[in-house]
Amino acid sequence: MRRIGLLGCGNVGEIIAHKHEGFIIAALHDAVYTRAQAVEDACGARAYESFDEFLAQDIDIVVEAASVSAVKTHAEAILLAGKDMVILSVGALTDKPFRDHLKECAVSTGARIYIPSGAITGLDNLKVCQIARVSKVLLRTTKNPRSLGIEADHPMLLFKGTARDCIRQYPKNINVAVAIELASGHETEVELWADPNTDRNTHELIVEGEFGDINITVSNRPSPENPATSYLAALSILTLLRNLDNPIQIGT
Numbered sequence: 001m002r003r004i005g006l007l008g009c010g011n012v013g014e015i016i017a018h019k020h021e022g023f024i025i026a027a028l029h030d031a032v033y034t035r036a037q038a039v040e041d042a043c044g045a046r047a048y049e050s051f052d053e054f055l056a057q058d059i060d061i062v063v064e065a066a067s068v069s070a071v072k073t074h075a076e077a078i079l080l081a082g083k084d085m086v087i088l089s090v091g092a093l094t095d096k097p098f099r100d101h102l103k104e105c106a107v108s109t110g111a112r113i114y115i116p117s118g119a120i121t122g123l124d125n126l127k128v129c130q131i132a133r134v135s136k137v138l139l140r141t142t143k144n145p146r147s148l149g150i151e152a153d154h155p156m157l158l159f160k161g162t163a164r165d166c167i168r169q170y171p172k173n174i175n176v177a178v179a180i181e182l183a184s185g186h187e188t189e190v191e192l193w194a195d196p197n198t199d200r201n202t203h204e205l206i207v208e209g210e211f212g213d214i215n216i217t218v219s220n221r222p223s224p225e226n227p228a229t230s231y232l233a234a235l236s237i238l239t240l241l242r243n244l245d246n247p248i249q250i251g252t
Protein backbone atom coordinates (compact mmCIF):
# COMPACT_ATOMS: atom_id res chain seq x y z
CA MET A 1 0.00 0.00 0.00
CA ARG A 2 1.18 3.52 -0.76
CA ARG A 3 2.62 5.45 2.16
CA ILE A 4 1.36 9.02 2.42
CA GLY A 5 2.86 12.09 4.05
CA LEU A 6 0.12 14.60 4.82
CA LEU A 7 1.24 18.21 4.39
CA GLY A 8 -1.54 20.32 5.90
CA CYS A 9 -3.73 18.95 8.68
CA GLY A 10 -6.48 21.58 8.65
CA ASN A 11 -9.96 20.96 7.30
CA VAL A 12 -9.12 18.69 4.33
CA GLY A 13 -6.17 17.01 6.09
CA GLU A 14 -8.36 16.12 9.03
CA ILE A 15 -11.01 14.55 6.78
CA ILE A 16 -8.30 12.53 4.98
CA ALA A 17 -6.83 11.40 8.32
CA HIS A 18 -10.22 10.18 9.55
CA LYS A 19 -11.50 8.60 6.34
CA HIS A 20 -8.35 7.11 4.81
CA GLU A 21 -8.72 3.67 3.29
CA GLY A 22 -6.57 1.83 0.74
CA PHE A 23 -3.38 3.69 1.72
CA ILE A 24 -1.28 4.24 4.83
CA ILE A 25 -0.70 7.69 6.34
CA ALA A 26 2.89 7.55 7.57
CA ALA A 27 3.77 11.12 8.55
CA LEU A 28 2.03 14.42 9.32
CA HIS A 29 3.13 18.04 9.10
CA ASP A 30 1.36 21.36 9.54
CA ALA A 31 2.59 24.90 10.12
CA VAL A 32 0.50 24.68 13.30
CA TYR A 33 2.13 21.66 14.96
CA THR A 34 -0.81 21.02 17.30
CA ARG A 35 -3.09 20.49 14.26
CA ALA A 36 -0.83 17.69 13.02
CA GLN A 37 -0.69 16.23 16.54
CA ALA A 38 -4.48 16.36 16.79
CA VAL A 39 -4.92 13.80 13.97
CA GLU A 40 -2.16 11.39 15.06
CA ASP A 41 -4.59 9.04 16.79
CA ALA A 42 -7.09 9.08 13.93
CA CYS A 43 -4.56 7.77 11.41
CA GLY A 44 -1.78 6.21 13.49
CA ALA A 45 0.91 8.45 11.99
CA ARG A 46 3.42 10.64 13.78
CA ALA A 47 3.40 14.44 13.57
CA TYR A 48 6.71 16.17 12.75
CA GLU A 49 7.27 19.79 13.65
CA SER A 50 10.17 20.05 11.22
CA PHE A 51 9.31 19.81 7.52
CA ASP A 52 12.73 18.27 6.75
CA GLU A 53 12.18 15.52 9.31
CA PHE A 54 8.69 14.91 7.89
CA LEU A 55 10.09 14.57 4.37
CA ALA A 56 12.83 12.19 5.51
CA GLN A 57 10.23 9.58 6.59
CA ASP A 58 9.44 6.45 4.61
CA ILE A 59 6.74 7.95 2.37
CA ASP A 60 5.93 7.52 -1.34
CA ILE A 61 3.59 10.47 -1.84
CA VAL A 62 3.21 13.84 -0.16
CA VAL A 63 -0.40 14.97 -0.20
CA GLU A 64 -0.55 18.75 -0.02
CA ALA A 65 -3.72 20.16 1.56
CA ALA A 66 -2.14 23.28 3.01
CA SER A 67 -1.86 26.45 0.89
CA VAL A 68 -0.57 27.94 -2.34
CA SER A 69 2.47 29.20 -0.42
CA ALA A 70 3.17 25.70 0.98
CA VAL A 71 3.42 24.39 -2.60
CA LYS A 72 5.74 27.23 -3.55
CA THR A 73 7.94 26.60 -0.52
CA HIS A 74 8.07 22.80 -0.42
CA ALA A 75 7.24 21.24 -3.82
CA GLU A 76 10.78 21.40 -5.21
CA ALA A 77 12.28 19.56 -2.20
CA ILE A 78 9.51 16.95 -2.26
CA LEU A 79 9.99 16.14 -5.95
CA LEU A 80 13.80 16.20 -5.76
CA ALA A 81 13.52 13.70 -2.89
CA GLY A 82 11.81 11.43 -5.43
CA LYS A 83 8.41 11.56 -3.72
CA ASP A 84 5.25 11.85 -5.77
CA MET A 85 3.03 14.78 -4.89
CA VAL A 86 -0.71 15.45 -4.86
CA ILE A 87 -1.27 19.20 -5.14
CA LEU A 88 -4.67 20.52 -4.00
CA SER A 89 -3.56 24.16 -3.83
CA VAL A 90 -3.04 24.06 -7.58
CA GLY A 91 -3.16 27.86 -7.76
CA ALA A 92 0.59 27.70 -7.12
CA LEU A 93 1.04 26.28 -10.63
CA THR A 94 -0.39 29.28 -12.44
CA ASP A 95 3.17 30.62 -12.58
CA LYS A 96 4.54 28.93 -15.75
CA PRO A 97 8.28 29.17 -14.96
CA PHE A 98 7.59 27.63 -11.54
CA ARG A 99 5.40 24.91 -13.11
CA ASP A 100 8.08 24.12 -15.68
CA HIS A 101 10.69 23.97 -12.94
CA LEU A 102 8.59 21.49 -10.94
CA LYS A 103 8.15 19.39 -14.09
CA GLU A 104 11.94 19.31 -14.52
CA CYS A 105 12.39 18.31 -10.86
CA ALA A 106 9.85 15.52 -11.30
CA VAL A 107 11.45 14.26 -14.51
CA SER A 108 14.89 14.26 -12.89
CA THR A 109 13.79 11.86 -10.12
CA GLY A 110 10.91 10.04 -11.84
CA ALA A 111 8.39 11.57 -9.43
CA ARG A 112 4.80 12.33 -10.47
CA ILE A 113 2.57 15.31 -9.76
CA TYR A 114 -1.15 14.60 -9.38
CA ILE A 115 -3.75 17.39 -9.54
CA PRO A 116 -7.04 16.15 -8.09
CA SER A 117 -10.36 17.33 -9.51
CA GLY A 118 -10.93 18.98 -6.13
CA ALA A 119 -14.15 20.94 -5.86
CA ILE A 120 -15.20 20.51 -9.50
CA THR A 121 -16.04 17.76 -11.94
CA GLY A 122 -15.40 17.50 -15.66
CA LEU A 123 -11.62 17.93 -15.77
CA ASP A 124 -11.37 14.57 -17.56
CA ASN A 125 -12.80 15.37 -20.97
CA LEU A 126 -12.02 19.06 -20.64
CA LYS A 127 -8.52 17.98 -21.69
CA VAL A 128 -9.82 17.68 -25.28
CA CYS A 129 -9.53 21.48 -25.36
CA GLN A 130 -5.77 20.87 -25.62
CA ILE A 131 -6.34 19.56 -29.16
CA ALA A 132 -9.68 21.11 -30.19
CA ARG A 133 -10.59 24.65 -31.30
CA VAL A 134 -12.11 26.44 -28.31
CA SER A 135 -13.62 29.93 -28.17
CA LYS A 136 -14.57 30.16 -24.49
CA VAL A 137 -13.70 28.65 -21.12
CA LEU A 138 -15.53 30.42 -18.28
CA LEU A 139 -15.85 29.56 -14.61
CA ARG A 140 -18.56 31.32 -12.61
CA THR A 141 -18.12 30.68 -8.89
CA THR A 142 -20.62 31.75 -6.23
CA LYS A 143 -20.08 31.45 -2.49
CA ASN A 144 -21.62 32.82 0.65
CA PRO A 145 -19.75 35.98 1.74
CA ARG A 146 -18.78 34.08 4.92
CA SER A 147 -16.79 31.61 2.79
CA LEU A 148 -14.97 34.53 1.22
CA GLY A 149 -14.23 36.22 4.53
CA ILE A 150 -16.36 39.30 3.76
CA GLU A 151 -19.76 40.73 4.61
CA ALA A 152 -22.39 41.47 1.96
CA ASP A 153 -26.18 41.79 2.18
CA HIS A 154 -26.85 41.39 -1.57
CA PRO A 155 -25.23 39.39 -4.44
CA MET A 156 -21.98 41.07 -5.51
CA LEU A 157 -19.58 40.41 -8.39
CA LEU A 158 -16.23 40.49 -6.58
CA PHE A 159 -13.98 39.66 -9.49
CA LYS A 160 -14.10 39.32 -13.27
CA GLY A 161 -10.93 38.52 -15.18
CA THR A 162 -8.36 35.81 -15.65
CA ALA A 163 -7.79 32.76 -13.47
CA ARG A 164 -4.22 33.92 -12.91
CA ASP A 165 -5.32 37.28 -11.45
CA CYS A 166 -8.19 35.78 -9.47
CA ILE A 167 -6.03 33.20 -7.65
CA ARG A 168 -3.60 35.95 -6.73
CA GLN A 169 -6.44 37.80 -4.95
CA TYR A 170 -8.30 34.73 -3.61
CA PRO A 171 -5.73 31.97 -3.05
CA LYS A 172 -8.08 30.06 -0.72
CA ASN A 173 -11.14 30.18 -2.93
CA ILE A 174 -10.48 29.70 -6.61
CA ASN A 175 -7.87 26.95 -7.08
CA VAL A 176 -10.49 25.22 -9.25
CA ALA A 177 -10.05 27.89 -11.94
CA VAL A 178 -6.37 27.05 -12.24
CA ALA A 179 -7.15 23.32 -12.41
CA ILE A 180 -9.55 24.10 -15.28
CA GLU A 181 -6.92 26.22 -17.04
CA LEU A 182 -4.29 23.50 -16.74
CA ALA A 183 -6.64 20.73 -17.87
CA SER A 184 -7.98 22.69 -20.83
CA GLY A 185 -4.70 24.37 -21.75
CA HIS A 186 -6.87 27.42 -22.47
CA GLU A 187 -6.97 30.81 -20.74
CA THR A 188 -9.90 30.68 -18.34
CA GLU A 189 -12.19 33.62 -17.60
CA VAL A 190 -13.45 33.81 -14.03
CA GLU A 191 -16.42 35.49 -12.37
CA LEU A 192 -16.42 35.30 -8.58
CA TRP A 193 -19.70 36.16 -6.85
CA ALA A 194 -20.56 36.60 -3.18
CA ASP A 195 -24.21 35.80 -2.51
CA PRO A 196 -25.69 35.94 1.02
CA ASN A 197 -28.69 33.92 -0.20
CA THR A 198 -26.71 30.74 -0.84
CA ASP A 199 -25.21 28.22 1.53
CA ARG A 200 -23.45 26.34 -1.30
CA ASN A 201 -20.12 26.78 -3.11
CA THR A 202 -21.32 26.68 -6.70
CA HIS A 203 -19.03 26.32 -9.71
CA GLU A 204 -20.49 26.75 -13.21
CA LEU A 205 -18.16 25.70 -16.01
CA ILE A 206 -19.09 26.97 -19.47
CA VAL A 207 -17.06 25.90 -22.51
CA GLU A 208 -17.66 26.54 -26.20
CA GLY A 209 -15.62 24.58 -28.71
CA GLU A 210 -15.64 22.91 -32.11
CA PHE A 211 -17.08 19.80 -30.42
CA GLY A 212 -20.11 21.71 -29.05
CA ASP A 213 -20.83 23.24 -25.63
CA ILE A 214 -20.13 22.11 -22.09
CA ASN A 215 -22.22 23.36 -19.18
CA ILE A 216 -21.45 21.83 -15.80
CA THR A 217 -22.79 23.10 -12.49
CA VAL A 218 -21.43 21.71 -9.25
CA SER A 219 -23.38 22.86 -6.20
CA ASN A 220 -21.09 21.96 -3.33
CA ARG A 221 -21.75 21.67 0.36
CA PRO A 222 -19.05 23.62 2.22
CA SER A 223 -16.92 21.44 4.47
CA PRO A 224 -17.76 21.63 8.16
CA GLU A 225 -14.49 23.15 9.39
CA ASN A 226 -13.80 25.58 6.53
CA PRO A 227 -16.74 27.02 4.52
CA ALA A 228 -14.36 28.28 1.80
CA THR A 229 -13.53 24.66 0.93
CA SER A 230 -16.12 22.31 -0.50
CA TYR A 231 -16.41 18.87 1.09
CA LEU A 232 -16.09 17.38 -2.42
CA ALA A 233 -12.42 18.47 -2.49
CA ALA A 234 -11.49 16.14 0.39
CA LEU A 235 -13.47 13.25 -1.14
CA SER A 236 -11.67 13.90 -4.42
CA ILE A 237 -8.24 13.34 -2.85
CA LEU A 238 -9.40 10.23 -0.99
CA THR A 239 -10.71 8.82 -4.26
CA LEU A 240 -7.59 9.71 -6.24
CA LEU A 241 -5.38 7.91 -3.69
CA ARG A 242 -7.61 4.82 -3.63
CA ASN A 243 -7.46 4.47 -7.40
CA LEU A 244 -3.80 5.25 -8.11
CA ASP A 245 -2.81 1.61 -8.51
CA ASN A 246 -6.02 0.45 -10.16
CA PRO A 247 -5.06 -1.19 -13.49
CA ILE A 248 -8.34 0.06 -14.98
CA GLN A 249 -8.21 3.85 -15.28
CA ILE A 250 -11.54 5.52 -16.07
CA GLY A 251 -11.88 8.88 -17.79
CA THR A 252 -9.59 10.71 -20.18
Ligand SMILES: NC(=O)C1=CN([C@@H]2O[C@H](COP(=O)(O)OP(=O)(O)OC[C@H]3O[C@@H](n4cnc5c(N)ncnc54)[C@H](OP(=O)(O)O)[C@@H]3O)[C@@H](O)[C@H]2O)C=CC1
Binds near residue numbers: 089
Ligand atom coordinates in the same frame (compact mmCIF):
# COMPACT_ATOMS: atom_id res chain seq x y z
N1 LIG B 1 -8.17 22.45 -5.94
C1 LIG B 1 -9.35 22.58 -5.35
O1 LIG B 1 -10.39 22.28 -5.93
C2 LIG B 1 -9.43 23.08 -3.96
C3 LIG B 1 -8.32 23.52 -3.28
N2 LIG B 1 -8.42 23.92 -1.98
C4 LIG B 1 -7.20 24.34 -1.28
O2 LIG B 1 -6.76 23.25 -0.48
C5 LIG B 1 -6.00 23.76 0.62
C6 LIG B 1 -6.46 23.09 1.92
O3 LIG B 1 -7.79 23.47 2.20
P1 LIG B 1 -8.34 23.39 3.71
O4 LIG B 1 -7.91 22.14 4.35
O5 LIG B 1 -9.78 23.72 3.65
O6 LIG B 1 -7.53 24.61 4.38
P2 LIG B 1 -7.27 24.86 5.94
O7 LIG B 1 -6.85 26.28 6.05
O8 LIG B 1 -8.44 24.39 6.75
O9 LIG B 1 -6.04 23.89 6.31
C7 LIG B 1 -4.76 24.09 5.78
C8 LIG B 1 -3.74 23.80 6.87
O10 LIG B 1 -2.43 23.83 6.29
C9 LIG B 1 -1.63 24.75 7.06
N3 LIG B 1 -0.61 25.37 6.22
C10 LIG B 1 -0.71 26.45 5.42
N4 LIG B 1 0.48 26.72 4.86
C11 LIG B 1 1.35 25.79 5.30
C12 LIG B 1 2.74 25.55 5.08
N5 LIG B 1 3.49 26.36 4.31
N6 LIG B 1 3.32 24.49 5.69
C13 LIG B 1 2.61 23.69 6.52
N7 LIG B 1 1.28 23.88 6.77
C14 LIG B 1 0.66 24.92 6.16
C15 LIG B 1 -2.62 25.75 7.60
O11 LIG B 1 -2.05 26.47 8.68
P3 LIG B 1 -2.51 28.05 8.85
O12 LIG B 1 -3.93 28.04 9.29
O13 LIG B 1 -1.54 28.56 9.88
O14 LIG B 1 -2.32 28.67 7.49
C16 LIG B 1 -3.76 24.84 7.99
O15 LIG B 1 -3.55 24.22 9.25
C17 LIG B 1 -6.19 25.29 0.59
O16 LIG B 1 -5.06 25.89 -0.04
C18 LIG B 1 -7.41 25.46 -0.29
O17 LIG B 1 -7.46 26.71 -0.91
C19 LIG B 1 -9.61 23.87 -1.31
C20 LIG B 1 -10.73 23.46 -1.96
C21 LIG B 1 -10.75 23.06 -3.33
Ligand SMILES: O=C([O-])CC(=O)C(=O)O
Binds near residue numbers: 174230
Ligand atom coordinates in the same frame (compact mmCIF):
# COMPACT_ATOMS: atom_id res chain seq x y z
O1 LIG C 1 -13.78 24.37 -2.45
C1 LIG C 1 -14.19 25.08 -3.38
O2 LIG C 1 -15.39 25.16 -3.70
C2 LIG C 1 -13.22 25.81 -4.25
C3 LIG C 1 -12.07 26.35 -3.58
O3 LIG C 1 -12.07 26.71 -2.42
C4 LIG C 1 -10.84 26.50 -4.38
O4 LIG C 1 -10.86 26.15 -5.57
O5 LIG C 1 -9.83 26.97 -3.83
